[in-house]
Amino acid sequence: MLSIKENDMFKLGETSYITLDRTSYKNDEYIFVNELDEKEEPTKKFIVYKIDGDNLVEEKDEKVMRNILPIFSTNMNKKLEVIYEQAMKMKEGAE
Numbered sequence: 001m002l003s004i005k006e007n008d009m010f011k012l013g014e015t016s017y018i019t020l021d022r023t024s025y026k027n028d029e030y031i032f033v034n035e036l037d038e039k040e041e042p043t044k045k046f047i048v049y050k051i052d053g054d055n056l057v058e059e060k061d062e063k064v065m066r067n068i069l070p071i072f073s074t075n076m077n078k079k080l081e082v083i084y085e086q087a088m089k090m091k092e093g094a095e
Contacts, residue, residue, distance in 0.1 A: 048068065
């Protein structure tokens with residue numbers, strides 16, 4: 001099984017991605033990724049891949065997506081809250 005972790009960068013074909021989050025759903029593993037441009041900068045394209053052994057398969061099943069996108073959304077919001085809290089502490093320390 002692939003061991004892709006959060007913040008890992010990888011290529012599929014000619015396209016680069018960064019892993020934003022990973023979760024399990026019904027005994028399957030999924031990653032939420034952001035496609036990167038040729039300068040390895042984030043784009044506006046986000047994809048969910050199912051980890052299938054040593055392969056990544058783009059998840060397109062609407063039922064699965066309806067269940068895992070809220071998980072990814074909650075996880076990303078928690079990460080943003082942590083970043084915001086850290087920024088506020090740094091700002092307070094600078095004053």
